[in-house]
Amino acid sequence: MGSIATDTVRIICSRNAVGSGVGVAQNGFWFLLGSGGTTALNAALAVLKTFYDAMVPQIAGGADYSIGSAVYDYSTDPPTYVPATPLSSHPTGAQPLLPAQCCSLISWRSGTAGPTGRGRTYIGPLSAVAADSNGFLTSTATTAMNTAGGKITAYNSSASDGSMFLILSRFLNKVERPTPVGHMITSFKFNSRIVTQRRRSS
Numbered sequence: 328m329g330s331i332a333t334d335t336v337r338i339i340c341s342r343n344a345v346g347s348g349v350g351v352a353q354n355g356f357w358f359l360l361g362s363g364g365t366t367a368l369n370a371a372l373a374v375l376k377t378f379y380d381a382m383v384p385q386i387a388g389g390a391d392y393s394i395g396s397a398v399y400d401y402s403t404d405p406p407t408y409v410p411a412t413p414l415s416s417h418p419t420g421a422q423p424l425l426p427a428q429c430c431s432l433i434s435w436r437s438g439t440a441g442p443t444g445r446g447r448t449y450i451g452p453l454s455a456v457a458a459d460s461n462g463f464l465t466s467t468a469t470t471a472m473n474t475a476g477g478k479i480t481a482y483n484s485s486a487s488d489g490s491m492f493l494i495l496s497r498f499l500n501k502v503e504r505p506t507p508v509g510h511m512i513t514s515f516k517f518n519s520r521i522v523t524q525r526r527r528s529s
Contacts, residue, residue, distance in 0.1 A: 334360035335493070335509060336368065336409055339397040340375060345389035345424065345452060354448055359509060361489025368398065371490070372414050374482045379416035381475035382450060385431075385457040385468045387424035392416040420454025425521065427452050431464060432518040433476055437494050437510035444510050446494035449524040462521050469519060476515040483512055 341353040356375065360367045372395045379392050395413040399406040430451030437444040450472070457468040464472065483491045493509035 333402045334364075335401050335495075336360060337399045337401055337406070338368075338371060338375065338395055338411075339399075340379070340392055340394045341396045342392045342418075343390040345387050352451065354450075356448075357493040357495045357509060359489070359491050359493055361486070361491070363486075363488035363490045367486075367488055367490035368409070368411060370482070370486075371492070372411065374478055374492075376414045376416055377478045378475045379418075381478065382471050383416060383418045383420070385420055385454055385471050386418035386450065387420045387422065387452045387454045388418045389422075390418070392418070418454075421456055423455050425451070425453045425455055425458060428523045429453060429458070429521050430524040431457070431468070431472055432522045432524075433472065434516045434518065435479075435494050435512045436514040436516070438513055439496075439510045443496040443499050443508075444494060446512070449522070451524060453521070458521050463519050464517070464521065469517065472517040476517065479512055480514060 336358050338356045338358055339353055340356070341351060343351055358368070358371045363370065375394045379394065392415065393413045394416060395411045398409040398411045400409050430449040431453060433448045433450065435446040435448070457464060459465050479492050491511045494512055496508045496510060497504060
């Protein structure tokens with residue numbers, strides 16, 4: 328992938344393995360720094376901490392999230408490392424945990440219609456307390472997940488320095504773009520059913 332919009336960074340949030348057969352889990356978030364620079368990046372890390380903190384009773388305990396464990400500037404090709412001070416979020420969900428591939432799924436939406444304007448983030452491994460007997464999120468877990476998603480959209484609604492969380496679109500009508508395009512996240516939806524995630528990075 329070639330370089331993209333100036334000041335677009337990829338923020339990695341990771342946690343070590345918990346439970347048998349569970350590898351390192353990672354989520355990546357696209358973020359446009361705008362005119363905020365380092366201040367905006369630190370604000371983004373703080374927002375991501377509130378995102379994960381809202382869900383900690385539903386996520387299996389045993390390892391903390393490192394929020395901003397790595398940050399890369401994708402406006403250069405190849406991407407360059409951006410120094411950042413990671414924050415921590417401490418999942419407290421009780422054992423047992425659900426199978427490693429069982430996650431909750433948040434779908435991010437933008438003002439652009441179609442697949443090019445949507446993104447997704449998998450959250451897991453989950454504590455068994457997050458699921459009911461039919462394979463759906465409990466009402467408590469659903470409330471927590473929706474609170475978490477709202478942290479991202481609230482930031483995008485209030486930031487005045489041009490910074491924002493993005494969906495990065497690499498394709499349009501199944502054709503790869505010469506330069507990926509970022510769309511601001513404006514809304515989200517959590518899938519009420521527990522879904523299967525084959526990879527540990529999303």
